[in-house]
Amino acid sequence: MQWDVVIGLEIHVQLATQTKLFSGTSTAYGAEPNTQASAVDLAMPGTLPVPNREAFRYATLFGLAVNAEINQRSVFERKNYFYPDLPKGYQTTQLAEPIVGPGRVDIAVGDGEEKMVRIHHAHLEEDAGKSLHEDFHGMTGIDLNRAGTPLIEIVTEPDLNSAEEAVAFARKLHGLVTSLGICDGDLSQGSMRFDVNVSVKPHGSDTLGTRTETKNLNSFRFMEQAIHHEVERQIDILEDGGEIVQETRLYNGDRDESRSMRTKEEANDYRYFPCPDLLPVEIDEAFIEETRRMMPELPDERRARFQKTYGLSDYDADLLSASADTAGYFEKAHSTGGDAKLVANWILGELSGRLNSEDRTIGDCPVAPEKLGDMVARLTDDTLSSKGAKTVFDRLWDDDSQSVDAIIDAEGLRQVSDTGELEALVDSVLADMPEQIEQYREADPKKRKKLMGGFMGPLMKASKGQGNPKVLNEILKKKLDES
Amino acid sequence: MHDKSIAELARDLDAGHCSSVELTQQFLDRIEQQDRHLNSFITVTPEAALADAKAADERRANGSATPLTGIPFAHKDIFCTNGVATTCGSKMLANFVPPYDATVTSRLRDTGAVCLGKTNMDEFAMGSSTESSYFGATLNPWGDQRVPGGSSGGSSAAVAARLIPGATATDTGGSIRQPAALCGVTGLKPTYGRVSRYGMIAFASSLDQAGTMTRTAEDSALMLNTMAGHDPRDATSVSRAVPDYTATLNEPLKGLRVGLPSQYFSDDLNPAMAEQVNAAIREYEKLGAEVREVSLPNADLAIAAYYVIAPAEASANLSRFDGVRYGYRCENPSDLMDLYTRTRAEGFGSEVKRRILVGTYALSAGYYDAYYLKAQKVRRLIQQDFVNAFSEVDLLMSPATPSPAFRIGEKTDDPVQMYLEDTFTIAINLAGLPAMSIPAGQIDGMPVGLQLIGNYFEEGRLLNAAHQFQQVTDWHRQTPA
Incomplete structure (x- = not known):
């Protein structure tokens, strides 16, 4: 029944x-x-x-x-x-x-x-x-x-x-x-x-x-x-x-x-x-x-505003606007972080996960929202890689009194995006890999894509993890495809 | 000295004819000599009183005295007094010492009045004879083996016996006016909300009102000047300016419109009482008052309505006496239910238990509409009767009680007879009006009271009418043998 x-x-x-x-x-x-x-x-x-x-x-x-x-x-x-x-x-x-x-x-x-x-x-x-x-x-x-x-x-x-x-x-x-x-x-x-x-x-x-x-x-x-x-x-x-x-x-x-x-x-x-x-x-x-004049913004109004002002998805806007604490955190983080989508992803992903696992609320989050924003800004301007950002986040969680830039320097997380410097690096790495280059050039486009990974590992290693993967990838592709 | 009114004593203090310490000692001596017999006090506080009297003398010397500075007073034992036992006449609170003052007691203390002790009363103010006190009955100084009335019988007996010049009292259905009448003193119950109820142990919150027990109307005016006024700690106290009640005492009464409610002068009225009251009313006519008959059509419903509403409120007000936080607690309770039932069975007397049961019943599911709601409707009808009457007249007059003081034990086994003592007073509480009882004659050597009922907040007019009567009569000056 x-x-x-x-x-x-x-x-x-x-x-x-x-x-x-x-x-x-x-x-x-x-x-x-x-x-x-x-x-x-x-x-x-x-x-x-x-x-x-x-x-x-x-x-x-x-x-x-x-x-x-x-x-x-x-x-x-x-x-x-x-x-x-x-x-x-x-x-x-x-x-x-x-x-x-x-x-x-x-x-x-x-x-x-x-x-x-x-x-x-x-x-x-x-x-x-x-x-x-x-x-x-x-x-x-x-x-x-x-x-x-x-x-x-x-x-x-x-x-x-x-x-x-x-x-x-x-x-x-x-x-x-x-x-x-x-x-x-x-x-x-x-x-x-x-x-x-x-x-x-x-x-x-x-x-x-x-x-x-x-x-x-x-x-x-x-x-x-x-x-x-x-x-x-x-x-x-x-x-x-x-x-x-x-x-x-x-x-x-x-x-x-x-x-x-x-x-x-x-x-x-x-x-x-x-x-x-x-x-x-x-x-x-x-x-x-x-009393009506004292009425603050309510979650429904806030959700609509988040969608309109920040271009957030229904899903993100809904979650971020539900409580005053979360919404306040988001807006403060956005004020220093810039990229709304990226800020939202960090709050709803890494930050929420960590809060849940430690049974805390966003009201007593150890990372100040402005610091999270600073970190996102460094991601957006390519100073940090996603992996580097996770390290910065961990450091902030332990102690958010230091600046994000200080953490980046102390941990050596600054990415190298300078094309000239990276081209030289690519050249020197490729010089030691003639067989792989040969293999790559003989492969069809689909296979080539797969083989790219075989070059990226040694390249990242040679850059001590600091090369901007995106830039390295572009240079590599250019060099491999050019002759 | 002890025969003087508060106003006279204040003039003596001002003139330096005596000191507050001397006055206080004299009244303490009288209490010591006479109260073993009368039992009008539950607690006497000689050391504190003499210390306060000394402070009052200093205050008078440095020129910051008020009319009440240095005057000995007593408080009905229903008013909380910081550091002094406050029992409400009950075993339940026999050991209770409040860490705070009632607003009434602190206002009197602030003017420099000297408190000599706490007066006896019916348990939780439930009674008309002061016989239900856990501390034993008080006697009427006018006649051995007569009750002083109640519930403020300790205050009325002490003032009548000249053990104290004035005392505080409370009135829920007649508890100031009836004992004032039976003891031949002046009792004033102000308008509901005129005097703060904070720190006054609640019986029926919508009816309770603090007032005065004195020898003269002038003294009542002096006390009310200090006691009246808005109190932020009592949400039902009224925010309304307090006039100087002594300023209008001497207004002439010519043209005063006095109404006699026909229901209070029925054929059932004791002929001796009718004779005394009518004689008093003739005095008012001589003073220029115009007397006419008025009607309070629902007057006969007042006692029934009151004995639903008052017990209903009391049943909730007395729930806090549960043995958990203060007051009496039974020995070795076996569990929570045992703690509650034995504490309350042992701590409360039979009249209090009767009223808790009546009130609980009246509020119970299935009975609420028939009793409590119906009584509230009657209450509004009674209020409207008074509003209508006061559209025609300035004051109402009636006997204060059906008869003079009855004998100790005469009505203790018949609660309904006891409740009928409030026949003329109870409707006034339901309506929330101010009223007084003033000495107005005697029957077989026992005093008789005339009740004056005023419109809302017209205590000034009431006191004026009472004072003018006391200028041409001497019933209030008579003292028991």
């Missing part, structure tokens, strides 16, 4: 505001436990929340970027449940009246096709702290540094139909929020967390199947694996004549296993009601217009 897969996503995006959503405490990551938790964050008696205007700005920026309505009135509610890392015993969030209304994001699917994914809404809420279950001898440690950090939760309609589409959407969203500058995009530190709602139905059926929700996936890879895993699990159950239970599941990426966390019947009654400590949030046209 053929099955259709239906996926909706809920994405928590940590906002990069300086301070928390309802207190003046810093949101910086990595401080000693509980050193960034004020009386308000600790929910000390009598303390009160005061909303952070910057968070409304960020949420509005996001809403405008996904062509959503910005609700001029939104309401914070209390979501009640007990947990040690939830100091107030409720989370302050939005439910019935969120700040961002319906919107849309277009994603690329397969062969150049675009697909619209509808955003149901996005709302502002505060993050909880962290419970640490290791290192406390059977007890639990509580770190409230994260408690109160602003999040937007983005909820999609069930418009995605495969794990690949879900990942494409998630990557697109990642590019969007980082380009907007509202999120640092660091998945390893939980800056974006994904909940996936998955159901399957017989191919072509109009009725949605029972869905499950898999919570708290913190990488694109785990999200993709978790969806594949869940789709297979559901199909197996249905094909064995079973039924899907509506439930929340947890996925273990390291083992590719999932287990039930709670069923619908066991779900909490969160007893939402409007938070009486906070007035409804009023956002006026002026604020929205002011």
Whole structure:
């Protein structure tokens, strides 16, 4: 039987505001436990929340970027449940009246096709702290540094139909929020967390199947694996004549296993009601217009500009424009490197490969983009061979404080392109190879091409690797073909 | 000396007739002698008070004193006081010492007011008799075995017994006005948002408001001058200029339009109470007020709406008392659920638990629309009733309570009877209006309060009307034997 897969996503995006959503405490990551938790964050008696205007700005920026309505009135509610890392015993969030209304994001699917994914809404809420279950001898440690950090939760309609589409959407969203500058995009530190709602139905059926929700996936890879895993699990159950239970599941990426966390019947009654400590949030046209004017270039616009200005291919433009960091790197490298295509090839090839293998992001790339550009410029003006460029790149990766020219000199990588000098070299090498010359001249054009290689090796050796292969090749061909 | 008002004491301090240290010592002595019996204080802080009094005397000497500099005060134990235990009348917070001040306490401290201690209250301000305090009931100084009202019964009893010239208090459904009435003192609940709630332990956030417990309206005006104003730490506090409330105290009342809500003067009203209140209203007529009947058609729905909204908010507000970070924690919890359930079962008293249960129920899936949403609709109707009434009149008047102080234990087993104590006060909190109770008579030797209700932010007019009444009557000067 053929099955259709239906996926909706809920994405928590940590906002990069300086301070928390309802207190003046810093949101910086990595401080000693509980050193960034004020009386308000600790929910000390009598303390009160005061909303952070910057968070409304960020949420509005996001809403405008996904062509959503910005609700001029939104309401914070209390979501009640007990947990040690939830100091107030409720989370302050939005439910019935969120700040961002319906919107849309277009994603690329397969062969150049675009697909619209509808955003149901996005709302502002505060993050909880962290419970640490290791290192406390059977007890639990509580770190409230994260408690109160602003999040937007983005909820999609069930418009995605495969794990690949879900990942494409998630990557697109990642590019969007980082380009907007509202999120640092660091998945390893939980800056974006994904909940996936998955159901399957017989191919072509109009009725949605029972869905499950898999919570708290913190990488694109785990999200993709978790969806594949869940789709297979559901199909197996249905094909064995079973039924899907509506439930929340947890996925273990390291083992590719999932287990039930709670069923619908066991779900909490969160007893939402409007938070009486906070007035409804009023956002006026002026604020929205002011925010619109602050809107930076978004990935889609940037992609079009990259194609137009730099003449990049669809593929290169797409990859280079997706995130603000990559796009910024490219533009800086291009400013010193010149040749856009060559710069793009280096970034998407050697540089990306090296970053991936060392598990780093372009944000903390050890090679400054201007230095990469300098290197490309030396490739373009024939100072460097491709092989020499790889050596320069390796040196830059280890230490990018030296100039590219200094590395070229120190490593003796400067190519000789002077025709007179190279002609003399060719003459002297050819003088020792009469038999090969004879063989070459007797061969047909196709064979001749092959035999050229037999001369290039000794020539490069004689030039100590510094002869410009292109120039040498031309001289050689001329000499061999001339008499 | 202890019989004087704040305004009189301030003049004495100014004139050098006494020092703040002397005043403070005298009130500390009275507390020492009488409060073992009354139990109006949970905590007394003599050393800190005398140090503050000494500083206040120095401030007065160097000419930077305000009217409240050097005046002894007490705070209801619901206001956080930096370094001084703040219990909210509960076992849950019996060991809690906040490292911060409420905005109300820090504003009074900044003017040089001297804090002598923290007054008793119903646990988490839930009650009308101060009997639900973990630290034992407070007695009404007017009659043994009578309650002082609640929840601010410690503040009202201490002011009535002249153990302190003035105290802070809070009012969620009548918790300032009802104890003020039962103890024969002047109680003011300002407009919602007029005084910051920061550092005031929340009961029902949309209803709670800090106010004053004093002997005279003039003293209330002096205190409110300091307490009122916008606070960036309370998003519901109102950004609106604070007038000098003492400046309008002596405005003549000629032509003041006073409305008597017919629903508050029904045939059910205790005849003795009606007699006292009507006599007080006749005094206002003599002062030139024009009295007419008005209608608050939804008044009878107020108690029902309140006992959904207030417990609903309280059920969430009290969730933070979980034994994890501060306050009471049960012994040897076996796991997380055990920690939560035993901490809360052992730490909260029965009235608090009752209200948490009621509120949790009212917010539960399947009941929310029928209870919480319906109550919010009623709340808007009640607000509209007042808006309509204030289109016709300047002030409303009513009894503050159905009857004078009842006996200790009389209503503890009957929560509904206890809730009816707030019959005349509760709608004002739902509407967010300012109101006062002023001493206006006695029944069998027990004080009776007249409630004055003002339009939004018209505390000045309220205090003016109360002050003028106090110029022609002496109920507020009467002291318990």
